[in-house]
Amino acid sequence: MAAVMTITVRDETATWDEPGYLASGYSYWFTGRYDMIPEHPPLARLLQSLPLRLIHHPQLDTNSPEWKRSEFVMVGNLFLYRNTASPDAMLFAGRLVSIAMALAFAVYLAWWTRRRFGDAAGITALALYAFDPNIIAHGRYTTNDLPVAAFGFMAWTLWLEGGGVLAGLALGCALATKFSALYLVPLLIAMAIVQRRLRALAITAATALAVVVIVYAPEVLHSGQLPPLAARITRAGITGPALSALAALHVPAYSFLTGIDWQSSHSATGHPAYLLGQVSDRGWWYYFPVAFAVKTPAATLAGALAALALIWRSRHRRLLAALLLPAAVYFALAMTTHIDIGVRYLLPIYPFLFVVIAAVLAEWRKPAAIAVVALLAIESAAIYPDYLAFFNFPSGGPKAGPNYLLDSNIDWGQDYKKLSRYLASHGIRDIRLGFFANVDFAYYGIHADGIPQDATAETLDDVVAVSATPLFGQYVGPERFAWLRARRPMAVVGHSIFVYDLRKNPAP
Numbered sequence: 001m002a003a004v005m006t007i008t009v010r011d012e013t014a015t016w017d018e019p020g021y022l023a024s025g026y027s028y029w030f031t032g033r034y035d036m037i038p039e040h041p042p043l044a045r046l047l048q049s050l051p052l053r054l055i056h057h058p059q060l061d062t063n064s065p066e067w068k069r070s071e072f073v074m075v076g077n078l079f080l081y082r083n084t085a086s087p088d089a090m091l092f093a094g095r096l097v098s099i100a101m102a103l104a105f106a107v108y109l110a111w112w113t114r115r116r117f118g119d120a121a122g123i124t125a126l127a128l129y130a131f132d133p134n135i136i137a138h139g140r141y142t143t144n145d146l147p148v149a150a151f152g153f154m155a156w157t158l159w160l161e162g163g164g165v166l167a168g169l170a171l172g173c174a175l176a177t178k179f180s181a182l183y184l185v186p187l188l189i190a191m192a193i194v195q196r197r198l199r200a201l202a203i204t205a206a207t208a209l210a211v212v213v214i215v216y217a218p219e220v221l222h223s224g225q226l227p228p229l230a231a232r233i234t235r236a237g238i239t240g241p242a243l244s245a246l247a248a249l250h251v252p253a254y255s256f257l258t259g260i261d262w263q264s265s266h267s268a269t270g271h272p273a274y275l276l277g278q279v280s281d282r283g284w285w286y287y288f289p290v291a292f293a294v295k296t297p298a299a300t301l302a303g304a305l306a307a308l309a310l311i312w313r314s315r316h317r318r319l320l321a322a323l324l325l326p327a328a329v330y331f332a333l334a335m336t337t338h339i340d341i342g343v344r345y346l347l348p349i350y351p352f353l354f355v356v357i358a359a360v361l362a363e364w365r366k367p368a369a370i371a372v373v374a375l376l377a378i379e380s381a382a383i384y385p386d387y388l389a390f391f392n393f394p395s396g397g398p399k400a401g402p403n404y405l406l407d408s409n410i411d412w413g414q415d416y417k418k419l420s421r422y423l424a425s426h427g428i429r430d431i432r433l434g435f436f437a438n439v440d441f442a443y444y445g446i447h448a449d450g451i452p453q454d455a456t457a458e459t460l461d462d463v464v465a466v467s468a469t470p471l472f473g474q475y476v477g478p479e480r481f482a483w484l485r486a487r488r489p490m491a492v493v494g495h496s497i498f499v500y501d502l503r504k505n506p507a508p
Helices: 002-009 018-031 043-055 070-083 087-115 121-133 133-139 144-161 165-173 180-193 199-217 217-221 240-248 256-270 289-294 298-313 318-336 344-362 364-385 400-404 416-425
Strands: 273-274 277-281 431-435 447-449 461-465 492-493 497-501
Touching: 002 087, 002 133, 018 043, 018 070, 018 087, 043 087, 070 087, 070 256, 087 133, 087 144, 087 344, 087 400, 121 133, 121 344, 121 364, 133 144, 133 344, 144 165, 144 180, 144 318, 144 344, 165 180, 180 199, 180 256, 180 318, 180 344, 199 217, 217 400, 240 256, 273 289, 289 318, 289 344, 298 318, 298 344, 318 344, 318 364, 344 431, 400 416, 416 492, 416 497
Parallel strands: 431 447, 431 461
Antiparallel strands: 273 277, 461 497, 492 497
16 A cells, blocks of 8 residues: 555646645644635644655745735645745655555554454455555545544544543544544534443543644634634534634634634535536535445445445444444435535545444455455556546446546546656647646646637647546536537546547648
8 A cells, every 4th residue: 555655646746735735734834824725624734744844945925915815726836836845846745644644544443443353354454445446546645535534533433442532632633634523523422421421521522622722722822813703704504503602702713613614604505516417516415425336446335235234243233333323424414515526525434334344244254355355456456556536347437437426536636747748758749728737737848728718629720638527517517628528539648637639630
């Protein structure tokens, strides 16, 4: 897993979120302010940007017009590609932190599963995690999707071990990584009431709060300089009443609270989404069931079905049911949101699923566990090195991916190094480009003009490259490139960029 992550990620350009995540994390270290991208907590970004602070020492201009206008996508792009340090070196340094975190979690996952269910279950859970294409894909990037899955799993399993300080540390790290971890709070409260473990809950809650306060320490120490919360929140969405109550108490506008409000409002209003050839600003309740069905490896799906059929015969059924509870609750909550942009939002359920599959199959069907892992290894090897574009073989594989999903499921701006090499190997210097990326194309040797809004195959005399997300209509509408989708591409680079030769007289 370490080798595959490290080798493949060096060949990928920055995904859409990574420049902003690195720049914002770096800004937190030096400004003590969480103004940049406050819709997510800062812990993962602080860790991922730490090598930049210790080794590369890039410059961040907080007086630039882009910073003052809060154009943070552009701020991130300028930070990564217009700096004193190499863009590839900075990006790789941040990604190495993510890889280290993914590997550290692998150790915890294997240790905890082995401790509870035995050697065979421990190694099976580890294999399910280490070969999973979605874990490999998102564990390499400087984002917060896998870190929050890791901290959330650790918080729940440490609670099952007795709760207290360790569970609180993990819960606090989860809450300081991504707001989706808030789903654990009512679950832990309910469990504590049912189990009559209120003292353990108090210790866990106090520790988690301390972690969040420490992460947000610069704001907490200067809270007198913050405006009132009432002036900074929309009160929209599911958290509106709770935040309104805090605002009535004249609480300062801590970024943790305004970030929760932003996410709640975003979920209520929706985000442009794509599913099964359709686009919508509000998404679909069945988006994540479809994403789970087509993006989860067939081996894992088969293992899950077998485990569910056998779980009630297991001597560990109560513990396994306790592991399935947070996964089921999280999945149900995901179906209510209107932010439908990637299976990465489901990563928190996978570690629980891996453990349940491993425990049941290792107890009842060891040959089945071996077969599941072998099939998963084959699926994982088949998609190498384009893990982000993985789709299971019952769905048709990565070639059929755009029939189901777009955005970070296939095309997140990661394949422009590969496009540059393809163009160079075919002697193509100038192209027209339609993209979904936060990348400096000139840095990678791509000389591109845009595609006119009224362009057709007859009016262009160029090589045209369009990434899957705009090509199939997300963010631009399905009509924008319908004329291009009707043609056969000359190549598909990394399963995410479609290249068309529209030259009238192409050179040999």
